[in-house]
Amino acid sequence: MCYATEQAEKLNKIEIRNWNGDKRPKLNGWAPGNYISRCFICDEQFIGDKGAIHCADCAYGTKEHP
Numbered sequence: 001m002c003y004a005t006e007q008a009e010k011l012n013k014i015e016i017r018n019w020n021g022d023k024r025p026k027l028n029g030w031a032p033g034n035y036i037s038r039c040f041i042c043d044e045q046f047i048g049d050k051g052a053i054h055c056a057d058c059a060y061g062t063k064e065h066p
């Protein structure tokens, strides 16, 4: 089990996007890592690099809007 998964399980009352860690390469404000951040586009929490400001789905333009 990776660190990000353990950290996310401790915070399991919070819904986090990509909480098992998205491994896509750095792009458009996204970068993979082990920190919990909040996306500036969709305002959801995700696991990524300490300096990442966008979740991977927003950075790659693949986020589905309900």
Ligand SMILES: [Zn+2]
Pocket: 039, 040, 041, 042, 043, 044, 054, 055, 056, 057, 058, 059, 063
């Ligand atoms: Zn997002």
